[in-house]
Structure formats: C-alpha cells, structure tokens
Amino acid sequence: MANRLVVRNVEAGYGAVRVLHGVSIEVNDGETVVLLGTNGNGKSTLINCVMGVVRPERGEIYLERDGQRIDLVGRTPEEIVHLGVTLVPEGRRLFPKLTVEENLLLGAFRADARRDIAKNLEFCFEAFPVLRERKRQLAGSMSGGEQQMLAIGRALMATPAILLVDEPSVGLAPVLVSRVIAKIRELKERYHLTVLMAEQNFNQAVKIADRGYVIVHGQIAFEGRTKDLTEHELVKKFYLGV
Amino acid sequence: MGARSFGAVALAVVVAGLAVTRVLDNQYYYFAGYVVLQYVVLATAWNILGGYTGYVNFGTPAFFALGAYTAVVLIQSLKAPLAIQLVAGAIISGLLGLALGYLTLRLRGVFFSIATLALAVVLQTMFINWEYTGGARGITLVRPASAPLFGNYVQFLFVVMLGLAVLAVATAWWIERSWIGRGLTAIRDNEEAAECMGVPTLRLKLVATTVSGVLMGLAGAPFPYYVTFVEPTSVFDLNYAVNSLAMPMIGGSTTWIGPVIGAVLLGTAQQIATVTISSALNLLLVGLILVAFVILAPEGIVGLVQRLARRSGERTRRSGV
Secondary structure (H helix, E strand, O other), rough: OOOOEEEEEEEEEEOOOOEEEEEEEEEOOOOEEEEEEOOOOHHHHHHHHHHHHOOEEEEEEEEEEOOOOEEEEOOOHHHHOOOOOOEEOOOOOOOOOOEEEHHHHOOOOOOHHOOEEEEEEHHHHHHHHHHHHOOOOOOOOOOHHHHHHHHHHHOOOOOOOOEEEEOOOOOOOHHHHHHHHHHHHHHHHHHHHHHEEEEEOOHHOOOOOOOEEEEEEEEEEEEEEEHHHOOOHHHHHHHHHO | OOOOOOOOHHHHHHHHHHHHHHHOOOOOHHHHHHHHHHHHHHHHHHHHHHHHHOOOOOOOHHHHHHHHHHHHHHHHHHHHHHHHHHHHHHHHHHHHHHHHHHHOOOOOOOOHHHHHHHHHHHHHHHHOHHHHHHHHHOOEEOOOOOOOOOEEEEHHHHHHHHHHHHHHHHHHHHHOOOOHHHHHHHHHHHHHHHHHHOOOOHHHHHHHHHHHHHHHHHHHHHHHHHOOEEEEHHHHHHHHHHHHHHHHHHOOOOHHHHHHHHHHHHHHHHHHHHHHHHHHHHHHHHHHHHHHHHHOOHHHHHHHHHHHHHHHHHHHHHHOO
16 A cells, blocks of 8 residues: 655644644655754644644645545544554653553554554564563653653554654653664664654654655755755754754 | 453342342331442442543532433323333433533533533522422422332332442443543543544543433432432432542542442441431541542552552562562
8 A cells, every 4th residue: 555645835823823834745655754843843733734633724635545635634633543644742642551551552543453453562562572571561650762662652553554753852862862763764664664753853863764854934944865954054054053 | 350250240249139128128228228329320420431531520410310300200291110210311311411521522621520510500400490390399209109029119229229230330341341441541641642543532522421421310210219309409419429429539440340349338338327426427428538548549449459469469579589
C-alpha cells in the first residue's frame, strides 16, 4: 500500500492568532521528512492539523493511497487514526497510571489494529526490548527515554501507514536524544515506515531525514534534501550559529 | 476473576439470598438488606462514570429519583407491575444520562461535577411542583399485599434488589474487561492522548453516562413500593450523592469489587448506627470514614490490599534469593 501525505496551502490558528500562513509540504511513501523550526513557528500546529486536533481555516490535507485521494480536513482524530495516521505526541502524553503493556494495548484501539494485536505487541517488544522487561511497570515511573520509546511503541501498535512524531527530543538528555533518533532510523530502515517528524534539534534530525522543511513564522522558508539543508544559510543562521 | 468463576459467585449469591428468605423471618433484616443492596447498585453505577472514566458525578439523586418517580407515575396511571416499573425507570434514567453526556461534553473536571449538581436541583424543583406525583407533600402508595412465591412483599423486593445488584456488578465487571473499559481508563488518565490514539472519547463517555444512568434508575424504580411514601426531599436526599461517591472511594474505584466492598461495609455500618446510636449520625459517619481513607488509603481498600500484597511478595522474593 503506497501512501503519500500532502498538505497544501494550509492556514490555521487559534482564535484571532494566525499561526500557519499557507504551508505546503509532502511526505512520499517510505520517506522520512523533518519539519525544522524553533519554538513557536508552527510545527506542532501543523502536526495537529494533520491529526484533526486543530481544524485549518483554509487549505487541503489529504492522503494519497494507491492513487486514491482521502481528505483529512474535517475528520475527527479517531477517523484519522483509523485511516492509518498515528501520532507520537509532543511530551509523550502517556497514560502514566497504566502499565507499559496497557499503554501499548491502547495504541491498538482501532478495530483493524485489534486483530493484529498479538503480532504488533510482539513487534513492539522486539523493537524495544526494554518495554518487554518493564511491561508490568507503571508508565509514569519510567525514565524519560524509556517513556519516549513507549510513546513510539504505542503509536506503532496501530500499524500506521504514516507515523507523525512531534518533537521526540523534548525533555530528554542529549545522549537519550541520540538513542531515540537512532531507534527511529532503525525502525524506518527495517520496516519501511513513512515518517513526518517535527524537531528543533537540527543536528539530530538530519541524521535520519531524507528531506526537510524549515518553517519560520508559519511559512515554509526552505525545503530540500538533507545535504542542501546543512549548507543552507538559513539553517546556518538559525541552528549552527555560523 | 474469569467469566466462569464470576458467574459461579454471582449464582451463589442469588441462591444464598433466596435461601435466606426461607429461613429468616425477622422483617427488619430485609428492610436493612434492601438498603445495603441498593447502595451496591448505586455505588457500582457511580463508579462506571466516576471511577473508570474519572468524571465525578454529584447527581446520583437525580437519576435515582427519576427512576423512583417513573415508577410512581406508572403506579398512579396504570397500576403497572414492578417489572414494567423497572424497565421504564431504567430507560428514562438512561436517557437522562445520555442527555447529561451530550449537554456536558465540553465540560471537564470540576465543571462537569457542578453541572451534575445543578441537574439534581433542577429535577427536584420540577417534582416539588408537579402535583400529579404528590408535589412537595409527597404521595402515599399502597404496595401489593403479597408477592407470588414469596408471600411477603418486602422479602420479594429484597430478592429483586439482590438480582439488580448482581446485574449491576456483572455489567461493571464486563465493562472493565472489554475495550470499553480500557478506553474509559485512557480517558481518565489523559483524555487528549486518548483522543490522539484513536479512542472514540465522545462515544465512550456517552456510553458511561448512559449505563450509569440506567443502573441508577434501576436502583430507584422499586423504591416507591419499598417505602410506600415518596416525597422530593427524601428521594433527592444528599445521602445518595455522598454515599454513591464515598463507597467506591473507600472500597477502591478502579475495580468492580471496590464499590461492592465499600457499599457493603459502609451501608451495613450505617444501618447498625441507625438502630444503635441515631439515624442523624449517618452522614457524619460517612464523612469521617471518607476523610480517614483519603488520608490513609487514597486508593481504597482494594488499593491498600494490593499494595500490601505487592510488598509481602517482594519480601518473599528477596528472602528466597
């Protein structure tokens, strides 16, 4: 099943505050795309628009699945998850008082994911051995890095066609950020995932990205292959301090 | 507990209840037992919304009283038998639950609780002013002189309430094990995250408010024949709101057995206090026990037992090495 996510000229905001001013991005099948930008430029808002949590005022968001177009604007988060788009939310948003295993099971709430539940659970434990060791532990009692692994595992329980990852580095020590990023790369290479990741940690994000967009004040300021990104002036100015 | 052993225990409870009616003759025990069982139903019903889903409902009297007044109307107009009163009470209170869910969708936490409190006040005002059901003066009802198979009608009501308690607990037990229960727990723990994971939060909350309403209505429907006198201040009593909340809190609000333990313990304690000390002491007793539990065992008796079991389990493991 080939999946492509297209966001075209999306404008969105909260009340009178406009956050996104006509953003267009594309994520092709099997690609890992990063959305780069510092705090407050609209990364999370864009991700939330795709998930149906924030409703865009204008513009289109759709999936292309085997040549068929499926519009996402106007659908509820529940329907969007059912279409195979799942989110690893910013700040992890686990269910802290439930066990690791219960958190994972909740990731497979949609009906067709429930059928594959045993297989997916095994897959998550294989991908994240630490989760198997801690499956009876309360999610809230784990370290930040382990919680991030659990958040990713939970999203994978729905066998997503497209995985959205919102700022996986937030609140993690640098060594853990590297580990999480390495894990996402491993998953992508082993299982051919299509990933859209919002991140402000440029050096980490480019390690796994095929392409990237730089978003500044709610507009795409630059897009290109990873190599072009590292050499681009904007990136140098914002991220590398050159 | 597996489905088979749960079924066996449920059956044993019903059989034991029936056996008691063949042996025990003192009517007081049936009166007292009925009240305790009624609280098992109310506490279990409250817990589906308050314990599993995390939405604290202060409106128990509204649902209970609506079940009771539905029965009053049916007795007044049609002389309907108890079975019809039960079904109608369940449906009407269930609809109220569904409506409450729809009206309070956007309210969370304390705002939801305030809305449920308002619901009880509004309904009470309505029944105070409705002459057909007796208005503020109340209404006296004559219950059938005897019931088939039981002879004594109070014994019959006791067995009916026992059946309703088993039904309520079985419903909670089933919900806890199903996908519905898992979704409700997710809503309690983190509603936004649940929504992002594809949990149909809106529909599940409506299921919880409706099921909770149905069970509370069932608890209220036999009440007119039990007391034979129904008036707004007694069926909208604060007792129902406080007890149905305190019992799951004391027993433990995350499992089906918690409200049962809480209702049996607290309900029995109240009955004993009523005859030995004074009937005015009830609410004070509940308040004191609740405060003690919130401080000493915030997860209730079930949580306390689990914690002790875990600790002793760790100790044996350590000493075994």
